[in-house]
Amino acid sequence: MHKSATRIGSDMAEPLKIGVAGLGTVGISTLRLLERRANAMSASCGRSVMVTAVSARSRGRDRGISLERYRWVDDPVALARDPGIDVFVELMGGDAGAAHESVVAALDAGKPVVTANKALLARHGVDLARRAEKAGVALNFEAAVAGGVPIIKALRESLVGNNIERVYGILNGTCNYILTRMEAEGLSFEACLAEAQRLGYAEADPTFDIGGFDTAHKLAILTSLAFGTEVDAEAIHVEGIAQITTADLKAADDLGYRIKLLGVATRSETGVEQRVHPTMVPKSAPIAQVNGVTNAVAIDADAVAELTLVGPGAGGDATASAVVGDIADIARGLRVWPFGRPVDELTRLSAAPMQAHKGGYYVRLSVADRPGAAAGIATRMAEREISLESIVQRHRGARVHGGDDPATVAGAVPVVLITYATTEAAIRSALAAMVADGYIVETPQLIRIERE
Amino acid sequence: MHKSATRIGSDMAEPLKIGVAGLGTVGISTLRLLERRANAMSASCGRSVMVTAVSARSRGRDRGISLERYRWVDDPVALARDPGIDVFVELMGGDAGAAHESVVAALDAGKPVVTANKALLARHGVDLARRAEKAGVALNFEAAVAGGVPIIKALRESLVGNNIERVYGILNGTCNYILTRMEAEGLSFEACLAEAQRLGYAEADPTFDIGGFDTAHKLAILTSLAFGTEVDAEAIHVEGIAQITTADLKAADDLGYRIKLLGVATRSETGVEQRVHPTMVPKSAPIAQVNGVTNAVAIDADAVAELTLVGPGAGGDATASAVVGDIADIARGLRVWPFGRPVDELTRLSAAPMQAHKGGYYVRLSVADRPGAAAGIATRMAEREISLESIVQRHRGARVHGGDDPATVAGAVPVVLITYATTEAAIRSALAAMVADGYIVETPQLIRIERE
Numbered sequence: 001m002h003k004s005a006t007r008i009g010s011d012m013a014e015p016l017k018i019g020v021a022g023l024g025t026v027g028i029s030t031l032r033l034l035e036r037r038a039n040a041m042s043a044s045c046g047r048s049v050m051v052t053a054v055s056a057r058s059r060g061r062d063r064g065i066s067l068e069r070y071r072w073v074d075d076p077v078a079l080a081r082d083p084g085i086d087v088f089v090e091l092m093g094g095d096a097g098a099a100h101e102s103v104v105a106a107l108d109a110g111k112p113v114v115t116a117n118k119a120l121l122a123r124h125g126v127d128l129a130r131r132a133e134k135a136g137v138a139l140n141f142e143a144a145v146a147g148g149v150p151i152i153k154a155l156r157e158s159l160v161g162n163n164i165e166r167v168y169g170i171l172n173g174t175c176n177y178i179l180t181r182m183e184a185e186g187l188s189f190e191a192c193l194a195e196a197q198r199l200g201y202a203e204a205d206p207t208f209d210i211g212g213f214d215t216a217h218k219l220a221i222l223t224s225l226a227f228g229t230e231v232d233a234e235a236i237h238v239e240g241i242a243q244i245t246t247a248d249l250k251a252a253d254d255l256g257y258r259i260k261l262l263g264v265a266t267r268s269e270t271g272v273e274q275r276v277h278p279t280m281v282p283k284s285a286p287i288a289q290v291n292g293v294t295n296a297v298a299i300d301a302d303a304v305a306e307l308t309l310v311g312p313g314a315g316g317d318a319t320a321s322a323v324v325g326d327i328a329d330i331a332r333g334l335r336v337w338p339f340g341r342p343v344d345e346l347t348r349l350s351a352a353p354m355q356a357h358k359g360g361y362y363v364r365l366s367v368a369d370r371p372g373a374a375a376g377i378a379t380r381m382a383e384r385e386i387s388l389e390s391i392v393q394r395h396r397g398a399r400v401h402g403g404d405d406p407a408t409v410a411g412a413v414p415v416v417l418i419t420y421a422t423t424e425a426a427i428r429s430a431l432a433a434m435v436a437d438g439y440i441v442e443t444p445q446l447i448r449i450e451r452e
Numbered sequence: 453m454h455k456s457a458t459r460i461g462s463d464m465a466e467p468l469k470i471g472v473a474g475l476g477t478v479g480i481s482t483l484r485l486l487e488r489r490a491n492a493m494s495a496s497c498g499r500s501v502m503v504t505a506v507s508a509r510s511r512g513r514d515r516g517i518s519l520e521r522y523r524w525v526d527d528p529v530a531l532a533r534d535p536g537i538d539v540f541v542e543l544m545g546g547d548a549g550a551a552h553e554s555v556v557a558a559l560d561a562g563k564p565v566v567t568a569n570k571a572l573l574a575r576h577g578v579d580l581a582r583r584a585e586k587a588g589v590a591l592n593f594e595a596a597v598a599g600g601v602p603i604i605k606a607l608r609e610s611l612v613g614n615n616i617e618r619v620y621g622i623l624n625g626t627c628n629y630i631l632t633r634m635e636a637e638g639l640s641f642e643a644c645l646a647e648a649q650r651l652g653y654a655e656a657d658p659t660f661d662i663g664g665f666d667t668a669h670k671l672a673i674l675t676s677l678a679f680g681t682e683v684d685a686e687a688i689h690v691e692g693i694a695q696i697t698t699a700d701l702k703a704a705d706d707l708g709y710r711i712k713l714l715g716v717a718t719r720s721e722t723g724v725e726q727r728v729h730p731t732m733v734p735k736s737a738p739i740a741q742v743n744g745v746t747n748a749v750a751i752d753a754d755a756v757a758e759l760t761l762v763g764p765g766a767g768g769d770a771t772a773s774a775v776v777g778d779i780a781d782i783a784r785g786l787r788v789w790p791f792g793r794p795v796d797e798l799t800r801l802s803a804a805p806m807q808a809h810k811g812g813y814y815v816r817l818s819v820a821d822r823p824g825a826a827a828g829i830a831t832r833m834a835e836r837e838i839s840l841e842s843i844v845q846r847h848r849g850a851r852v853h854g855g856d857d858p859a860t861v862a863g864a865v866p867v868v869l870i871t872y873a874t875t876e877a878a879i880r881s882a883l884a885a886m887v888a889d890g891y892i893v894e895t896p897q898l899i900r901i902e903r904e
Contacts, residue, residue: 158605317754321756324755
């Protein structure tokens with residue numbers, strides 16, 4: 001033990017000087033929290049922490065607080081290298097340009113970095129971790145996943161005694177808000193998206209959120225920490241929520257499930273499976289109770305069994321809470337490997353092919369109203385050894401659950417099936433065969449079931 | 453920044469030598485996890501960690517693993533001072549005797565300590581923290597509260613940017629198991645306690661758990677971390693669950709609540725309120741969904757809003773997961789103040805008197821079947837400005853909810869009231885007045901409601 005090194009406050013009397021680049025909601029909240037909690041920070045960390053310089057695109061913009069006490073630096077890359085700061089905090093966002101360049105510049109200049117930038121880490125995580133390692137400095141990103149929820153610290157520090165089997169979560173508040181509203185109010189996806197946009201929960205161009213890409217960036221980071229693999233967002237199977245209908249939500253409800261957009265990473269025989277898609281979760285699962293813009297991450301591990309963390313996934317103050325926690329860790333002298341172990345000990349992620357995914361499936365079909373259709377469907381399932389846990393078939397012409405969206409076309413019979421565990425390849429092939437047989441009128445709806 | 457101090461793995465090649473005292477379920481799980489995760493530990497911490505010596509009461513006992521590779525030390529106090537160990541891990545339990553003496557000995561000998569001992573910390577936390585501080589070593593106790601749930605680290609490190617307003621949780625698996633079973637099966641407290649004992653979830657003498665004392669020890673630790681106050685378990689108002697009936701659980705269910713034994717610490721105008729008692733929580737609250745032996749801790753804070761952590765509160769491997777995480781932090785060179793700030797900066801806890809508690813109440817009465825009783829009760833409430841949110845009165849002689857325990861005596865009318873926020877003093881005085889008036893046949897049941 002190096003007591004002089006771990007002694008708090010003994011020879012760390014110098015304040016830790018912070019430079020913040022990016023003064024949007026999170027940046028301003030960070031300045032506010034650091035100001036408001038200055039005494040608590042120095043009591044906790046054994047040294048005081050102060051923001052000395054800031055950078056943002058527009059100097060003149062009214063941000064609701066005075067920036068007079070901070071030195072202004074136009075160029076974030078210059079701020080990153082500025083000898084007047086000890087720690088560089090990147091809150092600009094984006095996986096390229098100024099955010100990327102300035103983080104690289106700070107690390108290469110031997111300065112610890114705190115960032116909330118999941119896109120940057122998903123794309124450049126390994127390279128940035130290597131630069132941090134080479135410089136012997138921290139690269140902290142608690143705010144990049146699930147906002148104020150301390151999931152990075154849990155995976156990176158607390159759970160080292162565990163072999164992690166699965167990590168999954170509701171990582172995008174916009175999607176969870178939309179699905180929660182659709183379920184509660186019976187409103188269409190489009191109506192709930194419009195409402196989310198009105199309330200500021202969704203962007204004008206919502207593709208990044210509702211297409212599952214934001215969730216994928218966060219999942220890529222969690223996967224690396226959970227399994228000791230290199231960050232690999234490219235290997236993620238991504239589906240969004242735009243095709244979910246109220247008929248699906250109602251069928252799910254009847255069958256004891258809720259539909260959530262999950263990011264899931266598991267170890268399987270064929271490698272690490274990383275997937276983002278709408279998922280049926282049993283109502284009894286803790287994650288099924290998570291409503292609105294709230295995020296949640298669940299971890300299955302051999303020692304701790306199941307651990308679930310629930311909290312705000314976005315918002316200025318909640319995200320800033322995580323940023324400030326990361327800064328405090330640097331002030332305390334803590335440094336852990338960015339992805340939990342040295343970059344050279346991260347293994348290349350061996351991506352399990354989605355076709356090899358095993359699990360239960362929810363299938364909603366519009367079945368042609370002609371003789372032999374039911375038998376034909378059953379045969380196509382049986383040929384692939386797919387067993388059915390439930391079959392819900394309503395009378396001819398009815399809608400499966402009377403939702404406001406047409407679940408069937410005229411003359412077709414709506415059928416909902418729940419399968420026991422099978423493979424993605426088997427269920428896809430069974431559905432293709434049914435379509436080829438002419439039994440299926442519309443594109444089948446397929447939603448994976450996630451076991452608790 | 454002291455880069456040489458924060459550099460991982462550079463000059464920390466020596467293995468960290470651990471001494472473990474106490475080889476019950478948690479002790480054995482800790483040895484197993486440290487063995488199984490040796491590579492992961494050294495990858496994460498930059499140095500290897502090995503158990504070199506152990507101590508327990510009986511050397512001969514079969515513990516299911518070979519202890520041959522560890523040096524045996526009969527006296528835990530001698531182990532604590534042993535120059536052959538760098539870190540002392542105390543897993544004996546108890547707030548006095550060998551556990552206390554050995555932890556003091558280790559700290560005074562300048563060795564970091566990891567312990568799962570909530571009773572010890574609840575009673576001697578301030579003194580032990582002072583010794584750790586004086587010696588400049590860590591005192592880590594993640595396993596002492598909510599087993600494998602990393603709540604200590606969240607409060608002590610992650611949330612430093614927050615002013616915490618309330619911390620509350622389900623901290624005792626035995627009680628939650630019993631209440632969950634009573635609710636689900638409609639069985640009596642006694643029957644569920646007996647079942648819990650049969651399954652090993654409750655001790656032969658269950659007083660410590662069901663009386664709320666175990667929850668109180670854990671709450672005392674959380675309070676100190678949340679509010680920066682000295683640990684003060686004596687100041688906690690403690691009630692157990694033995695008086696909860698199925699009639700209460702059913703009435704709660706009808707009214708949209710569940711009953712949980714909570715430990716709650718809040719700031720109020722009159723000081724810090726610390727209380728352990730059966731509590732009505734809205735079914736929609738995340739904590740209401742926590743069933744069986746699972747634990748949960750929720751934090752209300754100004755920046756992060758609400759954060760909930762859910763996981764196993766007991767069990768060898770889950771608790772050992774937290775112990776191993778604590779050891780890893782020491783191996784990484786991290787040291788934070790045991791209660792989040794230097795002992796001299798902890799404030800004395802100014803205990804808010806329970807009579808000043810403000811909140812809603814559930815009241816179950818057996819009202820005498822005589823003229824004027826209902827009016828008399830209403831008057832006693834009105835005199836104290838207590839407003840009623842709900843009144844449920846069933847027909848004469850009926851039981852309030854048909855539970856298997858007699859909710860009323862013959863000729864009495866069962867009445868359930870839910871009040872809006874009032875004070876403990878007001879509701880207690882109203883009930884005393886009703887009893888004095890002769891309107892109330894049995895001792896009234898009073899359960900506090902916790903807002904979400």
